[in-house]
Amino acid sequence: MKPIWINKVREKQDKSGGIIPPTEIPTMKSLDKKSSNPAKDNIKSEKKEAGHAAKKSNITREQAWKLLKKYNKESFHLQHALTVEGVMRWYAKELGYADEEEFWGITGLLHDIDFELYPEEHCKRAPELLREAGVSEDMIYAVCSHGYGICSEEEPRLEMEKVLFASDELTGLIWSCALMRPSKSTMDMEVKSLKKKFKDKRFAAGCSREIISQGAERLGWEMDELFDKTIQAMRSCEASVAEAMEKEKK
Numbered sequence: 001m002k003p004i005w006i007n008k009v010r011e012k013q014d015k016s017g018g019i020i021p022p023t024e025i026p027t028m029k030s031l032d033k034k035s036s037n038p039a040k041d042n043i044k045s046e047k048k049e050a051g052h053a054a055k056k057s058n059i060t061r062e063q064a065w066k067l068l069k070k071y072n073k074e075s076f077h078l079q080h081a082l083t084v085e086g087v088m089r090w091y092a093k094e095l096g097y098a099d100e101e102e103f104w105g106i107t108g109l110l111h112d113i114d115f116e117l118y119p120e121e122h123c124k125r126a127p128e129l130l131r132e133a134g135v136s137e138d139m140i141y142a143v144c145s146h147g148y149g150i151c152s153e154e155e156p157r158l159e160m161e162k163v164l165f166a167s168d169e170l171t172g173l174i175w176s177c178a179l180m181r182p183s184k185s186t187m188d189m190e191v192k193s194l195k196k197k198f199k200d201k202r203f204a205a206g207c208s209r210e211i212i213s214q215g216a217e218r219l220g221w222e223m224d225e226l227f228d229k230t231i232q233a234m235r236s237c238e239a240s241v242a243e244a245m246e247k248e249k250k
């Protein structure tokens, strides 16, 4: 979707002189640990939807990163893309789709590919940019579906598309909250403080609470579950995103 919260977050970043590296980041290995409960894993794999496993990207992660940078020069957009990629990778593993992690991640990386150059035609220009690079139609549909009801008519159908729809806007709100914290990080953020900011409509006002609520509803999750999981997902990639952005500065 059109990331309408961008200006608010950008203001915060500008005031602090660019991307703020996280401080005192503990290891996140614990968050990525595989479940030690085989019964739980079985339930997860049974949850998998037909058609999911056959999804192919037709583009490597390296090619996708180059493609993204061909159309996106602003560090804010690159950081957002990397964050959503990391979040999608975490969700793929969390929800029992570890074998599709690459597909989920690259979709997250490319989801806003047309926004910087064509903000008024967001999700409308993405198919041609992606098709030109040989990206699969499955991935193109998934990218477009994140703007359903706002700038696209492709409805999120698969769980990965619903996760992208729900978490894209939410990552913006969570990062805005993180920047308000002394740590400038999600690592010490709790669901209750995010809930407070979610209810405060004046905070990051451009970040649509309606879209986030719709996203949770599509997934059949309580808001708390979406908040909790997405905070964990952002923690899992905060350090690697900061590191990648540092590299881009050089």
Ligand SMILES: [Fe+2]
Residues within 6 Å of the ligand: 001, 003, 080, 084, 111, 112, 168, 169
């Ligand atoms: Fe986005």
